Amino acid sequence: MAVLTGQVVAAFSRRFIVATAAGELPCQVRGRHLRAVCGDRVEVRRDGDAGVIEAVLPRASLLYRSDAFKSKAIAANVTQLAVVVAARPSFSMELVQRCILAAEDQGIASLLVLNKADLPETPVARARLDLLTRIGYPLVTLSALSDVTPLQSALRGHTTLLIGQSGMGKSTLINALFPGADAVTAEYSEALDSGRHTTTHTRLHRLDASSTVIDSPGLQEFALQHLDAGALAHAFVEFRPYLGQCRFRDCKHEVEPGCRLQEAAAAGAIDPARLQLFRSLRRLQQNAAQRL
Numbered sequence: 001m002a003v004l005t006g007q008v009v010a011a012f013s014r015r016f017i018v019a020t021a022a023g024e025l026p027c028q029v030r031g032r033h034l035r036a037v038c039g040d041r042v043e044v045r046r047d048g049d050a051g052v053i054e055a056v057l058p059r060a061s062l063l064y065r066s067d068a069f070k071s072k073a074i075a076a077n078v079t080q081l082a083v084v085v086a087a088r089p090s091f092s093m094e095l096v097q098r099c100i101l102a103a104e105d106q107g108i109a110s111l112l113v114l115n116k117a118d119l120p121e122t123p124v125a126r127a128r129l130d131l132l133t134r135i136g137y138p139l140v141t142l143s144a145l146s147d148v149t150p151l152q153s154a155l156r157g158h159t160t161l162l163i164g165q166s167g168m169g170k171s172t173l174i175n176a177l178f179p180g181a182d183a184v185t186a187e188y189s190e191a192l193d194s195g196r197h198t199t200t201h202t203r204l205h206r207l208d209a210s211s212t213v214i215d216s217p218g219l220q221e222f223a224l225q226h227l228d229a230g231a232l233a234h235a236f237v238e239f240r241p242y243l244g245q246c247r248f249r250d251c252k253h254e255v256e257p258g259c260r261l262q263e264a265a266a267a268g269a270i271d272p273a274r275l276q277l278f279r280s281l282r283r284l285q286q287n288a289a290q291r292l
């Protein structure tokens with residue numbers, strides 16, 4: 001029985017597809033404690049047409065989201081997050097920012113993708129993203145139904161995770177980038193069921209030897225309970241120059257005198273909306289900590 005190395009390209013709850021030099025193998029994991037996620041590099045013991053994941057190799061990054069009760073790994077070894085939004089259905093700027101904060105915590109760069117540029121409401125959606133483009137997050141505007149070349153160069157050399165709410169067009173982008181991927185897409189109906197998403201599992205696609213793209217199920221929420229207050233502040237990239245500079249070492253950046261973040265917000269160096277978001281997320285964390 002040969003031992004192969006490979007990469008997890010699809011993760012269902014306890015079943016996986018691993019791409020190896022010998023092709024794609026359906027796999028299970030050995031034992032109860034080993035956890036594998038999409039993007040993981042693994043050692044597989046091959047047994048005929050299937051395999052068993054024996055070991056997960058060290059991860060460069062592990063992106064996860066949480067709620068008050070549990071954390072859930074989304075993908076491993078991601079080097080770039082592409083948050084996909086569109087003018088329709090409407091998107092939540094807070095959700096977009098939460099995704100980016102989780103990525104920053106793992107040292108993962110983020111890119112904004114404004115899809116469905118053919119929709120007439122696109123300039124309004126574009127204006128909402130200013131909050132993030134001003135900080136320096138790059139934005140690619142395109143229409144997955146007509147031309148994805150604006151996105152292609154941004155994907156080179158990266159393992160990119162496409163993330164976002166249902167109906168933004170992540171799987172449509174995948175189909176345009178990978179003719180043959182045959183990812184299921186569907187019109188999103190807010191009226192039908194707010195918990196519905198079309199894509200139900202993560203799937204990794206290889207663009208070239210050094211570039212891969214991962215499709216993921218639509219998000220309804222993205223909690224950050226796994227970040228403590230310090231990590232949360234650090235995840236706001238534009239706060240970093242001010243951290244550790246407040247008069248009080250345990251400054252909560254609320255109403256304390258000598259708070260460098262409040263000063264920076266008053267001076268227009270950071271956006272007050274971002275400081276507000278930091279405060280509300282921090283309060284959420286505290287409430288969760290009290291419940292436990």
Ligand SMILES: Nc1nc2c(ncn2[C@@H]2O[C@H](COP(=O)(O)OP(=O)(O)OP(=O)(O)O)[C@@H](O)[C@H]2O)c(=O)[nH]1
Binds near residue numbers: 145165186196198
């Ligand atoms: N007008 C327009 N519609 C688009 C575009 N891209 C995708 N759509 C449509 O948007 C709908 C949702 O697309 P999907 O690709 O299924 O969305 P998704 O983000 O993968 O959704 P989940 O898998 O639920 O997370 C489909 O009806 C697509 O045809 C675009 O560029 N322009």
Ligand SMILES: [Mg+2]
Binds near residue numbers: 172184185198217
């Ligand atoms: Mg999808």
Ligand SMILES: [Zn+2]
Binds near residue numbers: 251252254258261
């Ligand atoms: Zn402060």
